[in-house]
Amino acid sequence: MPALGKVITRVDAKSKVTGEAQYPGDYNFxxxxxxxxxxxxxxxxxxxxxxxxxxxxxxxxxxxxxxxxxxxxxxxxxxxxxxxxxxxxxxxxxxxxxxxxxxxxxxxxxxxxxxxxxxxxxxxxxxxxxxVISDVEAAMKDPKPLVHPDQGTNVFCHFKIRKGDSDSALKNADVVVESVYKTPVQExxxxxxxxxxxxxxxxxxxxxxxxxxxxxxxxxxxxxxxxxxxxxxxxxxxxxxxxxxxxxxxxxxxxxxxxxxxxxxxxxxxxxxxxxxxxxxxxxHHKRHPYIIKNRWGATKEGKLTGAVIEIIADGGAYIYTSPKVLGNATILCTGPY
Structure with missing residues (x-):
């Protein structure tokens, strides 16, 4: 490939550093x-x-x-x-x-x-x-009040991924590490x-x-x-x-x-x-989702991971929009490279 090893100038670099690039707020008629x-x-x-x-x-x-x-x-x-x-x-x-x-x-x-x-x-x-509904876990357990009265629930979707027998893997593990992580809403x-x-x-x-x-x-x-x-x-x-x-x-x-x-x-x-x-x-405008991530990982004394049980709760806020896609990605990737 002729481009390998060469420095390629971004097509928009010059216009942006010189101020020539037009952003939406720059347009006037x-x-x-x-x-x-x-x-x-x-x-x-x-x-x-x-x-x-x-x-x-x-x-x-x-x-x-x-x-x-x-x-x-x-x-x-x-x-x-x-x-x-x-x-x-x-x-x-x-x-x-x-x-x-x-x-x-x-x-x-x-x-x-x-x-x-x-x-x-x-x-x-x-x-x-x-x-006001401000606690995502409480909103999941108690459907009242409803954010959207026509939906009958405050849960917009629920993804499940099951592979192998995680209960047995954790039961037979030499060590089980548990933790709960929380990420904040992000502007x-x-x-x-x-x-x-x-x-x-x-x-x-x-x-x-x-x-x-x-x-x-x-x-x-x-x-x-x-x-x-x-x-x-x-x-x-x-x-x-x-x-x-x-x-x-x-x-x-x-x-x-x-x-x-x-x-x-x-x-x-x-x-x-x-x-x-x-x-x-x-x-x-919407914000990056806050998450509650509950982890249980099992491993042998030699450090080999044997199983994991992970629950992810995403706060989708007032309206759904991209939340199922974002939660889906998080669910697929929650175990990282393992």
């Missing part, structure tokens, strides 16, 4: 609008009302959208269990429930980011509080917070310029939520700005497309831009 999102800020509850009347009076506010404005108010990888916007008027059962502080409640589109922020602060939301903290811009292109497609990890999945989730064919949605990934698994889920993709779609219905075809602050990023 003439006559663009700006969006901000009202997050729930509430860990678990039912939204009884959303009052946007005062926010709509702020000069420069173009439109405010809530759950009633989402054509198909759901998304999710494998299981569409997450509302695009939480609140009354959703076509999804229990779409008025919020399940973590980062649930999205309303979109504000305005002539400037400052105007959108001001209007966001004037939106009034009334909640009925529900019990990915990539350099570019979530950002993007959406518009209708010359072929009439809703185009979203955004950072992500699964471009076709972004397209599918947007099309599903808007009840549109796939070929009506175009996703462009420029330089990503870091991800580390933290951009596998949706953040601004669907809501940007939703705003462009609804404004187009009003005859308004202006690009819409959003950049999350670092605080909004930490509140609004």
């Amino acid at each position: 003439d006559n663009q609008l700006y969006m901000k999102i009202l997050f729930a800020g509430f860990p678990h509850g039912i939204i009884r009302s959303i009052d946007t009347s005062q926010a709509e009076k702020v000069p420069g506010v173009v439109v405010i959208y809530t759950a009633k404005d989402v054509p198909n108010n759901e998304y999710g990888l494998g299981s569409p269990d997450q509302p695009v916007l939480c609140g009354p008027g959703s076509n999804k059962e229990f779409g008025d429930h919020v399940r973590f502080v980062g649930d999205q409640v309303a979109l504000i589109v305005a002539e400037s980011e400052d105007i959108a922020i001001k209007a966001r602060g004037l939106i009034k939301v009334e909640y009925d509080a529900l019990p 990915h903290a990539y350099l570019q917070p979530e950002a993007g811009i959406s518009f209708y292109d010359d072929e009439g497609r809703i185009t979203v310029v955004v950072g992500g990890q699964w471009v076709h999945e972004d397209q599918e989730q947007i099309a599903h939520a808007l009840n549109l064919p796939l070929d009506r949605i175009r996703i462009i990934y420029p330089a990503i700005g870091g991800a580390f698994g933290g951009r596998e889920d949706m953040s601004v993709q669907i809501v940007l497309a939703l705003a462009s779609y609804r404004l187009n219905e009003k005859g308004i075809n202006r690009p819409i831009k959003i950049i999350w602050s670092r605080e909004e990023s930490m509140v609004g």
Whole structure:
């Protein structure tokens, strides 16, 4: 192979070190609008009302959208269990429930980011509080309260791998070592917070310029939520700005497309831009799963491993999305190279 032993320059190295590379937040178009999102800020509850009347009076506010404005108010990888916007008027059962502080409640589109922020602060939301579920083991044992009332359980999946007779292996081992390990929730903290811009292109497609990890999945989730064919949605990934698994889920993709779609219905075809602050990023996007890992390893006096029993519990948080894939990988690899 001619490349072996040679130093190969990354194709994107020069553009990134010189500042020429364009990240989602760097994209701007003439006559663009700006969006901000009202997050729930509430860990678990039912939204009884959303009052946007005062926010709509702020000069420069173009439109405010809530759950009633989402054509198909759901998304999710494998299981569409997450509302695009939480609140009354959703076509999804229990779409008025919020399940973590980062649930999205309303979109504000305005002539400037400052105007959108001001209007966001004037939106009034009334909640009925529900019990907070913070202990994953307790949530598994007692199905009440349910994170998702329509599921009947708080367990989203259960993988089992059995090979040989582990009970006998441990019983006959010279030594058995047991331990419980816990890993915390982890923020990915990539350099570019979530950002993007959406518009209708010359072929009439809703185009979203955004950072992500699964471009076709972004397209599918947007099309599903808007009840549109796939070929009506175009996703462009420029330089990503870091991800580390933290951009596998949706953040601004669907809501940007939703705003462009609804404004187009009003005859308004202006690009819409959003950049999350670092605080909004930490509140609004999913995190690396915390784990409880229970180990029992058996070995001979000579140090040969004879068997292992491992139980892994992953806290999937409020919504499933990639959790079955992540837990599946952990289950397959839990014994390491052995």
